[in-house]
Amino acid sequence: MAKKEAFKCLNPVGTQEPVDIYPLAPRLDTLDGKTIHLSICGEPDITIPLEKRLKGDYPNINWTLKKSYGTYPIRLSEEERKTTDGVILGVCW
Amino acid sequence: MPYLADLETSGIPTVLIDLAEENEKVKHDALIYGIPELRFVSASRRLPGPEDVDNIIGSIVEGLTRPLTSKEKKKGHWAPEQPRIIFEGTLDDAQDFYQQTEKIPGIFNAPFSMYTDGLPIIVPTEDKVKEMLTGTSHKPDELITVQSDIEMRSPDSVHPGVTRKRGDVVRFMPMYRTATVEQVAVNAVMAGCKPEYFPVVLAIAESGGGTGDGRGGGGAFLVSGPIYKEIGMNVSYGRLSIGNPPNKTIGRVGSLMWRNLGGYKETVSTIMTYGNPITNGGFLLAEYAEGLPPGWKGLNEEMGFKKNESIIMTVGPGEWGIGQEHMPGVYRSLQKSGHGAIARFLNVKGLPGPHNYIDFITDGIWRTMEGGFTLVLVPDMAKDMYDYGFKSKEAIYEYIWKKSFEPVKDYRMRGRPDYRTNGWMSIEKTSGKHWKELSDDYMVPAGGDDPFGSFCIIVCDGQETASERFSGGHGQAYSIDAWR
Numbered sequence: 001m002a003k004k005e006a007f008k009c010l011n012p013v014g015t016q017e018p019v020d021i022y023p024l025a026p027r028l029d030t031l032d033g034k035t036i037h038l039s040i041c042g043e044p045d046i047t048i049p050l051e052k053r054l055k056g057d058y059p060n061i062n063w064t065l066k067k068s069y070g071t072y073p074i075r076l077s078e079e080e081r082k083t084t085d086g087v088i089l090g091v092c093w
Numbered sequence: 094m095p096y097l098a099d100l101e102t103s104g105i106p107t108v109l110i111d112l113a114e115e116n117e118k119v120k121h122d123a124l125i126y127g128i129p130e131l132r133f134v135s136a137s138r139r140l141p142g143p144e145d146v147d148n149i150i151g152s153i154v155e156g157l158t159r160p161l162t163s164k165e166k167k168k169g170h171w172a173p174e175q176p177r178i179i180f181e182g183t184l185d186d187a188q189d190f191y192q193q194t195e196k197i198p199g200i201f202n203a204p205f206s207m208y209t210d211g212l213p214i215i216v217p218t219e220d221k222v223k224e225m226l227t228g229t230s231h232k233p234d235e236l237i238t239v240q241s242d243i244e245m246r247s248p249d250s251v252h253p254g255v256t257r258k259r260g261d262v263v264r265f266m267p268m269y270r271t272a273t274v275e276q277v278a279v280n281a282v283m284a285g286c287k288p289e290y291f292p293v294v295l296a297i298a299e300s301g302g303g304t305g306d307g308r309g310g311g312g313a314f315l316v317s318g319p320i321y322k323e324i325g326m327n328v329s330y331g332r333l334s335i336g337n338p339p340n341k342t343i344g345r346v347g348s349l350m351w352r353n354l355g356g357y358k359e360t361v362s363t364i365m366t367y368g369n370p371i372t373n374g375g376f377l378l379a380e381y382a383e384g385l386p387p388g389w390k391g392l393n394e395e396m397g398f399k400k401n402e403s404i405i406m407t408v409g410p411g412e413w414g415i416g417q418e419h420m421p422g423v424y425r426s427l428q429k430s431g432h433g434a435i436a437r438f439l440n441v442k443g444l445p446g447p448h449n450y451i452d453f454i455t456d457g458i459w460r461t462m463e464g465g466f467t468l469v470l471v472p473d474m475a476k477d478m479y480d481y482g483f484k485s486k487e488a489i490y491e492y493i494w495k496k497s498f499e500p501v502k503d504y505r506m507r508g509r510p511d512y513r514t515n516g517w518m519s520i521e522k523t524s525g526k527h528w529k530e531l532s533d534d535y536m537v538p539a540g541g542d543d544p545f546g547s548f549c550i551i552v553c554d555g556q557e558t559a560s561e562r563f564s565g566g567h568g569q570a571y572s573i574d575a576w577r
Contacts, residue, residue: 007183007184007220008219009178009216009219010179010222011178011179012279012280012353013179013276014270014271016356017269019170021167021168022168023167024101025103026161027160030158045141049145050150057150067516069514073096081100081103086107086108087107088110091136
């Protein structure tokens with residue numbers, strides 16, 4: 001029986017560019033007195049009670065807020081970043 | 094995700110709240126943006142908000158304060174292996190290779206194709222791919238980039254429009270991958286395309302290959318210009334049916350680009366909701382410009398190209414249009430003698446046409462769905478509308494759009510505007526005022542923000558006087574000729 005011909009076949013997958021992996025930012029020792037930013041996008045059923053609870057349970061935090069109903073967060077400006085110690089973002093990213 | 098990566102790498106700790114079934118997607122995105130250890134907390138789609146918050150609030154706070162583990166402090170480099178030749182063997186074995194599946198837990202371990210849309214493919218041997226590349230003058234190793242500056246229209250008030258510059262590298266979603274002309278050719282071979290179709294395929298690739306934001310479903314495309322005739326696209330009877338190789342195979346290639354170039358893997362790299370019955374298997378339709386009434390522009394000219402230039406335009410046929418439907422003969426009776434159902438509806442019984450068919454098909458069309466649509470007319474119907482008084486397509490877009498106006502109090506009851514208006518915090522475009530400033534009786538368009546963006550008409554051949562409608566108006570256009 002004749003041997004079947006072998007073919008070289010090409011890869012259909014797109015190119016995944018190599019990625020540098022970074023460590024996470026150092027965490028905070030305490031949240032008291034810190035400025036924590038709430039970046040809210042989507043799911044008001046969750047984010048409205050979350051905002052209320054965070055502000056009630058953690059009155060010593062300086063809370064800032066940007067809200068969108070869309071799927072992309074509204075970014076902090078460079079100036080705002082200088083005074084922001086941490087960010088809680090949800091529910092889309 | 095790029096925002097979170099930017100914050101973390103610039104020293105600002107973050108916590109992401111996702112929904113539980115999105116965890117795999119979060120991990121994928123985090124890896125691609127270089128922060129694979131991103132901290133996230135999963136909310137629920139089912140629990141009432143306050144209960145949900147009870148469950149997650151501790152983890153959210155802890156995410157900002159718990160010291161980093163050694164793994165979270167690690168630097169590194171991720172470079173997946175990507176060989177050009179992926180398989181060597183007989184054609185039978187190659188077919189088996191490309192049709193491999195994997196079981197995905199997020200869909201009850203149902204099998205999911207690793208390299209195809211679920212159907213068998215033409216095996217992309219070196220010779221087949223080389224032959225496909227004869228369909229373009231572009232080099233095999235050239236990256237797919239934007240061929241001319243494009244102002245991307247905003248789909249709603251939430252997402253701003255952006256400008257894409259000539260030379261910008263096209264990203265295929267959801268994995269943000271790039272592709273070369275050769276990689277597109279591999280997918281075109283697999284879909285069954287012929288080399289002469291390849292410029293159309295490359296224009297589709299330039300548009301993002303039907304991958305959208307990762308949930309593109311393979312996309313949907315209209316073709317305008319002389320290329321339809323050159324490659325034998327069916328613009329006549331059965332144009333949305335089976336049997337025509339270019340319509341079927343070029344239509345299919347978007348699905349393969351989504352799977353392979355973009356890396357779509359359901360519940361892993363993206364969550365698609367449930368898919369789209371209209372684009373499942375491909376959606377490609379070409380315009381028959383020879384059938385346009387005098388003065389009506391072809392789609393290519395409407396989109397700023399010349400009459401002899403060939404283009405593709407992206408469309409979003411999310412749902413078929415609702416509103417009135419009819420048998421083709423009822424339309425003929427209307428225009429020939431003022432007889433039948435549409436004549437009764439328009440109150441023109443016994444009067445020969447031309448009569449305003451647009452009034453009939455748009456009746457009730459916004460009752461359960463806002464937004465625009467594309468209307469496909471055959472030449473006789475387009476000529477009737479011209480004779481009635483619509484001397485341009487734009488005149489019909491404007492007419493339909495104006496019919497869509499309704500009071501704010503009704504518009505507020507609809508399903509999508511909470512999102513589209515950014516929680517009613519954005520500007521209503523026809524008035525230039527904030528939504529919350531408008532009175533209940535103020536009239537706003539249910540048919541989208543502007544006539545041209547919301548509505549589109551193309552003419553296809555045929556004497557059977559029926560029309561087709563599908564969601565969405567004018568999308569973005571891309572030159573096919575740039576890829577010849």
